[in-house]
Amino acid sequence: MSPPFDSALPDYDDLPREAGLPSSWSVWGDGDARFFGCLNLLTPERTARAANLVREGRVFPLNWSMGLPDPPLFGRAPFRHEVTGGASSTSHDDVLHGWNTQSSSQWDGFRHIRSHVTAGTGHYGGVDDDEHGVHHWARRGIAGRAVLADIGRWRAAVGRPVRCDDADPIEPTEILECLEHQGTVLETGDVLLVRFGWIDWYEAQSAATRRTIAEVSALRTPGFRSGEQLARTLWNLHISAIGCDNPAVEVWPPGASTSPEHEAEVRADRTRMHEIFTHTILLPLLGLPLGEMWNLDPLAMHCAITGRYECFFTSAPLNLPAGVASPPNALAIV
Numbered sequence: 001m002s003p004p005f006d007s008a009l010p011d012y013d014d015l016p017r018e019a020g021l022p023s024s025w026s027v028w029g030d031g032d033a034r035f036f037g038c039l040n041l042l043t044p045e046r047t048a049r050a051a052n053l054v055r056e057g058r059v060f061p062l063n064w065s066m067g068l069p070d071p072p073l074f075g076r077a078p079f080r081h082e083v084t085g086g087a088s089s090t091s092h093d094d095v096l097h098g099w100n101t102q103s104s105s106q107w108d109g110f111r112h113i114r115s116h117v118t119a120g121t122g123h124y125g126g127v128d129d130d131e132h133g134v135h136h137w138a139r140r141g142i143a144g145r146a147v148l149a150d151i152g153r154w155r156a157a158v159g160r161p162v163r164c165d166d167a168d169p170i171e172p173t174e175i176l177e178c179l180e181h182q183g184t185v186l187e188t189g190d191v192l193l194v195r196f197g198w199i200d201w202y203e204a205q206s207a208a209t210r211r212t213i214a215e216v217s218a219l220r221t222p223g224f225r226s227g228e229q230l231a232r233t234l235w236n237l238h239i240s241a242i243g244c245d246n247p248a249v250e251v252w253p254p255g256a257s258t259s260p261e262h263e264a265e266v267r268a269d270r271t272r273m274h275e276i277f278t279h280t281i282l283l284p285l286l287g288l289p290l291g292e293m294w295n296l297d298p299l300a301m302h303c304a305i306t307g308r309y310e311c312f313f314t315s316a317p318l319n320l321p322a323g324v325a326s327p328p329n330a331l332a333i334v
Helices: 031-035 037-041 044-051 134-140 151-157 174-182 198-203 207-213 228-236 260-267 270-275 297-306
Strands: 059-061 080-083 094-097 106-108 142-150 191-195 241-244 290-292 310-315 330-333
Touching: 031 037, 031 134, 044 142, 044 310, 059 297, 142 151, 142 174, 142 297, 142 330, 151 174, 151 191, 151 297, 191 297, 228 270, 260 270
Parallel strands: 142 191, 191 241, 241 290
Antiparallel strands: 059 330, 080 094, 106 290, 142 310, 310 330
16 A cells, blocks of 8 residues: 655655765755754644544543653663652642653654764754754644554564564564555655554563663664665655654664674764664654654554544644753644
């Protein structure tokens, strides 16, 4: 089942090049468009149409608990929540000590990852590092149609369950296979939500297992197979953003889906990092916002029961000047 692509957008292989790699820097025009990348596809007209998807009025918040995973992954430190005042105080305040905006559900903003092949800062659109920030997204807001691809449930149904305790590479083409199985069609500008089943798996693990996988060297999670084919597939879907329930969208650790020899070659030459870590194309070259560790399980259950995998989607990132990332504060409304 082929999505109705926007003919005005070039295919991945026809995009202009930056240092030899396809780039959307010049696709959207000049001015503030460089701060939004693929979010430019969320036009007022598309948002207005998406509002008509609300039929039941049921709301599914997509933020996971701020305290999970516990301990945080990728070597990030846990935060401490202080509530000011005592039991007899007239009021309390919250104070978060050492809070990392990427310790739980998150949007990766365009400051998060740079390219090692482009000139200048290497950040999306050639924008200076400190000019980017999630505040741009916050001041515009993110709203439109979202579609769920429940790869975890689909893979289980066809006898190939996702191995959530390992670096299980999911082929990018499985997005379309899953959508076809569901009878779901993507439209230009959609937010693509992808459930692998990782959060459901994580919540069932013991404290000892959670401590083990919090070690950077021990973390192995399923996700899309890294490489340029992932970038090609996601761009050619012409989505505005992608939000997944796993820690990195792509398989982790980088290099897990290739040979040790290839991984060693790439790590010796950072200009080839995109071959094992597609973040370095998706964010700084294509401008595709990446959502990670989103709690999609309740929404996915509802979709499986109703057979309807589309919804009205909103997200209000933190209005944090020059912010690198943000909790999505996302809602799916059906």
